[in-house]
Amino acid sequence: MTGQPNKDILWMERLREDDAAAFTEIYEAYREKLLAVAFNRLSDIQAAEDIVQDVFASLWNQRHNRQINNAGAYLATAVKYKILDRFRREQLLRQYQEVYSTNIPVNVAEPEMTYQYKHILQLLQEEVNKLPEKCQLIFRYSREQGMPVKEIAQTLNISSKTVENQLTKALRQLKGSIRHLFSIFFSFFF
Numbered sequence: 001m002t003g004q005p006n007k008d009i010l011w012m013e014r015l016r017e018d019d020a021a022a023f024t025e026i027y028e029a030y031r032e033k034l035l036a037v038a039f040n041r042l043s044d045i046q047a048a049e050d051i052v053q054d055v056f057a058s059l060w061n062q063r064h065n066r067q068i069n070n071a072g073a074y075l076a077t078a079v080k081y082k083i084l085d086r087f088r089r090e091q092l093l094r095q096y097q098e099v100y101s102t103n104i105p106v107n108v109a110e111p112e113m114t115y116q117y118k119h120i121l122q123l124l125q126e127e128v129n130k131l132p133e134k135c136q137l138i139f140r141y142s143r144e145q146g147m148p149v150k151e152i153a154q155t156l157n158i159s160s161k162t163v164e165n166q167l168t169k170a171l172r173q174l175k176g177s178i179r180h181l182f183s184i185f186f187s188f189f190f
Contacts (some may be wrong), residue, residue, distance in 0.1 A: 008068075008070050009069050011025055012071055015059075019050075023063075026104060030071065031052060031056070034052045034055065034076065034079050037076065037079055038079055051079060051082045055075055055079050058076075063093070124174075128170075131174075135166045135169055136170070162169065
């Protein structure tokens with residue numbers, strides 16, 4: 001082998017021996033390329049930088065646990081998976097927002113439907129109340145007050161990533177409950 005793969009093997013050997021200089025060399029060699037890949041897919045420089053930083057942090061944290069010979073290929077693949085994970089989380093958030101913020105028209109002339117609708121909303125609120133305190137607070141800021149992720153992060157003095165992770169956690173927990181609640185609700189209409 002010649003060229004970059006040989007260099008990668010040497011870097012990774014040094015990295016496994018806790019050589020911080022090797023990590024710095026890998027970082028300097030691949031950061032801009034990875035940032036370009038992430039930005040190309042996300043069109044958001046802050047999100048791209050966050051993903052690249054997470055990937056490098058993971059590389060350092062996993063340096064003893066993985067047998068990586070091609071740092072470039074490993075890092076590029078890791079960035080792609082992080083981007084896909086981010087898209088999945090965003091899709092889950094969008095799906096929940098559609099459900100949570102959907103105003104289902106209720107005919108006031110039909111008191112039974114109005115009662116059932118209010119009951120379902122009450123059950124949904126009870127499910128939100130079951131979330132862990134921090135998760136619930138972040139969820140309420142996002143859904144009830146309409147605060148964007150960055151604003152929530154600033155308000156609570158935490159990272160945007162933490163806010164996104166807490167929202168994802170909340171949505172996962174509520175997802176099953178919502179399906180059940182809406183199946184009950186729609187059974188009254190059809």
